[in-house]
Amino acid sequence: MDNIKYKVYEIISEFLNIPVNQINDNDSQDTIEEWDSLKQMNIVIAIEEEFKITFDDSQVEEMLNVSLIIYFLKENLNKANN
Amino acid sequence: MINDMSLRDIEAEINSAHLSDLPLYRIFVLRNITVEPIKSLISFYLLKLGFKAEIEFGNFDNILQDAYNVDFDKRNVDLVIIFSNILSVSSSIFGNNFLLEGEEITKKEIEKLHQYYLDTIEAIREKSNCNILISDLEDIISPIHGIYDNQIQNGQSALINEFNREIKTSIINQFSNVNFVNMNSCLTRVGINNYLDLRYWYRSKAPYTASALKEISFEISKFLRIFNGKAKKCIILDCDNTLWGGIIGEDGINKIKLGPDYPGSSFYDFQKEILNLYNRGIIIALCSKNNEMDVMNVLNNHSSMIIKSDHISISKINWKDKASNIREIASDLNIGLDSCVFVDDSDFETNLIKVELPEVEVLHVPVEKAYQNATLIRNCGLFEHLSISNEDKNRTETYKQNIQRNILRTKTKNLRNYYKSLEMETQVFIAKKIDVIRASQMTQRTNQFNLTTKRYSESDIENFLNSSAYDVILINLKDRFGVLGIIGMAIIEYKNTFAEIDTFLFSCRALGRELENLFLKIIMKRVEYKKYDLIKSTYISTKKNLQVQEFYEKNGFSLLKSNDKKVIKHYSLNLSQIDFSVPFFIKTLDINFKWEKNG
Numbered sequence: 130m131d132n133i134k135y136k137v138y139e140i141i142s143e144f145l146n147i148p149v150n151q152i153n154d155n156d157s158q159d160t161i162e163e164w165d166s167l168k169q170m171n172i173v174i175a176i177e178e179e180f181k182i183t184f185d186d187s188q189v190e191e192m193l194n195v196s197l198i199i200y201f202l203k204e205n206l207n208k209a210n211n
Numbered sequence: 212m213i214n215d216m217s218l219r220d221i222e223a224e225i226n227s228a229h230l231s232d233l234p235l236y237r238i239f240v241l242r243n244i245t246v247e248p249i250k251s252l253i254s255f256y257l258l259k260l261g262f263k264a265e266i267e268f269g270n271f272d273n274i275l276q277d278a279y280n281v282d283f284d285k286r287n288v289d290l291v292i293i294f295s296n297i298l299s300v301s302s303s304i305f306g307n308n309f310l311l312e313g314e315e316i317t318k319k320e321i322e323k324l325h326q327y328y329l330d331t332i333e334a335i336r337e338k339s340n341c342n343i344l345i346s347d348l349e350d351i352i353s354p355i356h357g358i359y360d361n362q363i364q365n366g367q368s369a370l371i372n373e374f375n376r377e378i379k380t381s382i383i384n385q386f387s388n389v390n391f392v393n394m395n396s397c398l399t400r401v402g403i404n405n406y407l408d409l410r411y412w413y414r415s416k417a418p419y420t421a422s423a424l425k426e427i428s429f430e431i432s433k434f435l436r437i438f439n440g441k442a443k444k445c446i447i448l449d450c451d452n453t454l455w456g457g458i459i460g461e462d463g464i465n466k467i468k469l470g471p472d473y474p475g476s477s478f479y480d481f482q483k484e485i486l487n488l489y490n491r492g493i494i495i496a497l498c499s500k501n502n503e504m505d506v507m508n509v510l511n512n513h514s515s516m517i518i519k520s521d522h523i524s525i526s527k528i529n530w531k532d533k534a535s536n537i538r539e540i541a542s543d544l545n546i547g548l549d550s551c552v553f554v555d556d557s558d559f560e561t562n563l564i565k566v567e568l569p570e571v572e573v574l575h576v577p578v579e580k581a582y583q584n585a586t587l588i589r590n591c592g593l594f595e596h597l598s599i600s601n602e603d604k605n606r607t608e609t610y611k612q613n614i615q616r617n618i619l620r621t622k623t624k625n626l627r628n629y630y631k632s633l634e635m636e637t638q639v640f641i642a643k644k645i646d647v648i649r650a651s652q653m654t655q656r657t658n659q660f661n662l663t664t665k666r667y668s669e670s671d672i673e674n675f676l677n678s679s680a681y682d683v684i685l686i687n688l689k690d691r692f693g694v695l696g697i698i699g700m701a702i703i704e705y706k707n708t709f710a711e712i713d714t715f716l717f718s719c720r721a722l723g724r725e726l727e728n729l730f731l732k733i734i735m736k737r738v739e740y741k742k743y744d745l746i747k748s749t750y751i752s753t754k755k756n757l758q759v760q761e762f763y764e765k766n767g768f769s770l771l772k773s774n775d776k777k778v779i780k781h782y783s784l785n786l787s788q789i790d791f792s793v794p795f796f797i798k799t800l801d802i803n804f805k806w807e808k809n810g
Contacts, residue, residue: 171248174420
């Protein structure tokens with residue numbers, strides 16, 4: 130797993146208080162009971178803090194599962210580098 | 212201080228802490244904003260103070276209702292925090308109507324808000340003498356009148372400041388153990404660009420950024436420290452490059468940097484802050500690796516020393532390790548190590564004490580940043596105090612006496628008057644094509660006030676609309692603060708001999724106004740109009756909808772059966788005598804379908 134992906138997994142693990150190995154790319158508010166809209170907000174803000182980026186509202190809207198979160202994070206990081 | 216920690220690290224520390232042996236500290240939060248993310252931050256501070264936090268949030272924008280309904284005493288609540296945010300209090304005073312409404316109306320609005328606060332505190336006090344913290348209203352960032360706002364007496368900014376002052380005066384005069392969180396301080400320290408997160412404000416009425424939340428929870432922690440008797444008693448100071456610039460043993464008394472002019476001015480101001488602490492009763496101690504004579508020479512003879520021998524209760528000036536010295540200081544003073552704060556410019560010494568004496572609070576003041584030292588002492592939050600005058604003490608006694616009141620009648624009267632003051636205008640209507648998206652969304656997103664949690668797609672809803680065997684009924688709401696939009700939904704299925712409520716849900720932002728009961732009544736009237744005598748309903752329990760497990764019982768439905776664990780409950784109600792009148796506190800009720808039996 131690449132570094133960015135692992136960090137995201139770690140953050141999600143921390144805020145949902147579940148082990149990293151119980152999370153997979155397809156997980157979302159629909160698959161994990163503890164994951165509600167408030168936890169989603171916490172996770173997004175923690176990721177912004179960790180990577181020093183800010184997501185657009187449209188990105189926040191689309192970050193519906195783990196792999197999408199990672200996708201938009203990378204999109205944001207690439208923008209920052211270009 | 213958590214300002215240097217990431218949210219993730221704070222969360223990690225809470226998660227990995229051994230909390231089970233710690234005493235509990237219970238906080239109940241009343242609020243008109245989404246502020247749950249502050250839970251971990253406050254819990255972190257309470258953990259540092261030696262407590263396991265139990266923090267519960269009241270319903271959204273139900274500050275007064277929760278003040279009446281929550282049994283703070285029975286729940287052993289230690290502290291009630293009231294988050295009332297300027298963005299949510301938008302009305303004629305603070306919102307867009309300010310330009311249009313005259314001064315008279317604005318004054319009336321402020322009076323209503325003032326009374327709302329007083330009613331809330333009174334309702335809490337009727338049940339408990341717990342500590343209460345109220346957030347000040349934040350100043351308005353962009354007044355509608357722009358620069359003109361600052362030129363007139365009653366601009367928005369002036370009105371808010373006046374409100375904050377007056378509510379403080381009213382409350383202090385009538386109640387004890389109520390304190391105020393200076394949100395404007397927090398805002399100023401963080402800066403407005405870093406304070407509001409408008410994305411989440413628009414998304415879920417969560418106004419604060421991570422920075423803001425950290426600053427606010429830090430501010431609250433200062434109160435928590437005092438409420439739990441953990442204000443620090445003693446400050447233990449290094450000398451070289453802390454009290455003065457340079458090293459006395461090498462530079463000599465004439466070359467150390469200390470005085471009102473640069474480069475000694477940072478240390479001069481730092482000493483002024485130490486003197487402030489002394490004057491407030493904090494014990495001053497020195498702990499320095501030096502020849503005692505050298506330090507005493509400076510203390511007694513340097514013309515710019517603000518801290519003098521008289522201010523020092525105890526000194527350990529020797530070449531021993533500082534951990535031993537600090538242990539001795541605490542022991543000599545007969546205070547706990549956890550009452551001490553150690554201040555030193557040295558990485559080595561501060562790290563040593565952090566490891567050897569973890570109970571001691573350590574402030575590292577590197578000499579390159581000496582210009583920050585005075586401010587650090589002011590803002591560290593470790594030596595705060597809330598003095599209690601004799602007057603306040605008497606008021607507390609008065610409160611402890613039993614005051615006989617008909618609490619229920621007062622509560623009902625005040626709450627219903629409050630509802631009336633909201634000037635609620637509601638429409639109940641059968642869903643149309645244009646409502647399909649919203650209706651489907653509501654079934655997907657509503658988890659708490661949702662009796663059966665059935666999820667429907669847009670085409671499902673369209674099928675219901677097109678079928679004569681179903682009614683999809685919506686309710687919307689507007690009040691004097693603005694338009695809330697569609698706040699509730701019901702799907703009725705018409706079967707052979709009875710009608711059944713397939714779906715009944717309500718948006719959490721519109722709860723606490725008795726509207727859900729009104730909506731149910733109207734549903735019942737509709738079913739009655741459709742010539743049914745019997746209406747059935749179901750409650751299917753989930754982890755998130757426990758708050759509605761008695762909703763149908765409370766509204767007169769009879770429980771038909773439930774399985775052992777009350778996971779599914781079936782109800783019925785005979786519709787022969789539905790008594791319905793529009794509650795007095797609703798301003799207008801508009802029902803766009805046929806619902807009167809004889810109409």
